[in-house]
Amino acid sequence: MSQFMGNVYDALFGCHHAHLSRAFTIKGRTYKVCTDCGREFDYSLETMSVTDPSPASHVYPVAVPHAAH
Numbered sequence: 421m422s423q424f425m426g427n428v429y430d431a432l433f434g435c436h437h438a439h440l441s442r443a444f445t446i447k448g449r450t451y452k453v454c455t456d457c458g459r460e461f462d463y464s465l466e467t468m469s470v471t472d473p474s475p476a477s478h479v480y481p482v483a484v485p486h487a488a489h
């Protein structure tokens with residue numbers, strides 16, 4: 421029953437990623453994985469925290485350098 425409620429919760433509110441795995445470092449990339457939905461989160465060993473909490477919405481408002489040469 422709890423599994424059912426979990427699924428409903430995820431469907432209505434999305435996963436809050438409350439259960440992250442330990443940090444893995446594979447091929448130079450360190451990240452944690454949400455054990456609920458499987459989403460990956462980049463993790464910084466320097467700050468000991470997730471550096472990218474919302475990888476699903478990658479929007480970097482990077483200013484494009486003036487290309488006029």
Ligand SMILES: [Zn+2]
Nearest residue numbers: 435437454457
């Ligand atoms: Zn999750």
